[in-house]
Amino acid sequence: MSTSSEPGGGSPAVRCQGLGKAYQFYRRPIDQVKQVLLGGRKRYYDEYWALKDISFSIARGEAVGIIGRNGSGKSTLLQVICGITAPTVGTVRVEGRIAPVLALGAAFDYELTGRENAYLSGAILGLRRAEVTAKMGAIQDLCGLGDFFDQPVKLYSSGMGARLAFAVCAHADGDVLIVDEALAVGDEAFRQRCQALIRGFRRRGTLLFVSHDAGQVADLCDRAIWIDRGAIRADGPPEPTLAAYRRALAEEPDDPNRFHFMN
Template sequence: MSEDWAIKIEHLSKVYKIFDKPMDRVKEALNPFRKRYSRDFYALNDVSLTIKKGETVGIIGKNGAGKSTILKIITGVLTPTSGSVQVNGRIASLLELGAGFNPEMTGVENIYMNGTIMGYSKEEMDERLQDIVDFADIGDFIHQPVKMYSSGMFARLAFAVNASLEPDVLIVDEALSVGDFMFQFKCMQRFKELQKKGVTVLYVTHNTQEVISTCDRAIFFHEGCLQFESSDVEYVVYKYAKCVRDLGEQDEPNESNNDVVLTNADVNENRFGSSEAIIKDIVFDSPNGMLEAGKLVNGKIIIEAKKNIDSIVFGFSVKNKNGDVIWGDNTTRIKGDIKLKEGENVIAFSTAINIVPGEYLLYAGIADISGANRIELDQRWPMKKLKVFSQKNVPEGMVYAPVSFFVE
């Protein structure tokens, strides 16, 4: 019986020597007593990980966290300092624009070269060539040397080649962030096709929304270490956001505060912030908490502050069951500062509910922007459920915008 894993990583480390001065490299190499003039930098530090067949895994982390390094080791571009990597199946990768292309060869010649590297015969590549050319859609440039290509053309051809050859494992490192809207749309559609066919996908991106909406599992790297991983993708993104905003565990809301329930188990809420001000509730002026699609609704944001705060920003967003952001807004467009006084504060708002009927999750957050650095006060991910209904039949889509038709 075949193994159910696609990638197996055990105790993987990648260490670079850092020298303060160029001459120190020579001194260390020639020193008879092996005196060190360098210090070790761990791009990866003792990482162990197993990726199952058919999983789509998002890898997130700050710049320098080790994301690209681990992908380059998996694909054989880099050699690890210690540890091992096993790949079960044929692998294709989009690590960086132009990687794997010979700049002097034409697009067609590079297609055949990449196919050969992946183990395809010329006859098999002949059958796939037109599909690849059509997907790349770069016109006559397909017959020109790739050194003449723009970054968008590189991305088109690279994705077309690697996705059309249907590998067992596809690795993508930020390569899809270039290109126009239609190219990105085609890529996401092909992504979904590959997922349905059981292709294992490793996807590095800074777009956490894409990770939430497309990935089965998320992995958070920080300073070369595997910090956190889970199939609860949204929770991994929450942990990453705390790191990006330089918030430690001490920034969690104080559990001794009896004025507010810190987590809402009904929606599996994740919550963080300094708790110097907290969102007690967001209430809508609607019967039974039901919001009617297409209607204007009024509401109030109730905030409890422990001290006076000179300027805050409040924002919220609405997500569907797939984790897609349907709509969101914040107070940055308001002229002047929104101040909080110690005690209870109320911010009124009104909005049109132009989303289709269904159940949604409401996310909300406030931050102190009085000083040079933004301080997160209270982030509630998600805060509560929203239910939207309509008295009319609703067409497909996410936006509620009924059309009136007139026959002339």
């Protein structure tokens, strides 16, 4: 993966070209040892391709929704774009600094408090401690964790962790905000605050938004990419893309064979 923050004029904020991600699965522990010792002559693992030949560009300032069934590859795609995992084939290029809600939630130190994790997450995003301190009141207000903000994150539910991750990212001054279902947690007041911040971010940055809520995608995004079985099935304006996706959900049964490994 190549990353650049140099001024690019009209260059896209995110560009994926021929992207593919395969995972190796070993049916027996001994097969992993055989792969290390004898892998030059034979493959001792099964492959699962979570992403296959993904190519698209996202312009600066564009808001793009990523939709698809569970297990279709949406979250894997965001993880590759964030640099959490490397692509097996293809390239990813990101212009500017990413503020990834999904990545920060996974990087929390569960022994630290919410406040301490806000400092840690801010450092991961490239913010100085003084910058996080200046934003701390707004972060604490947005996540709405009350007294739990100064308690260890190991006491949090998954929803509370997602609220904290979103609150930090929303105040990180990133160029690309990546949100994976963070708006599905919390009460209506929290969701409304999140949506207001996302709308404000759209005026200055680029948004990638994964959600099963078609209404949120239609409301927040000006483009939708439908991922199906690890590949792009449709890419276009939200309404027709969402309509096609809804028809597929109603007419096409969920096929468990899509999770089979390749020998």
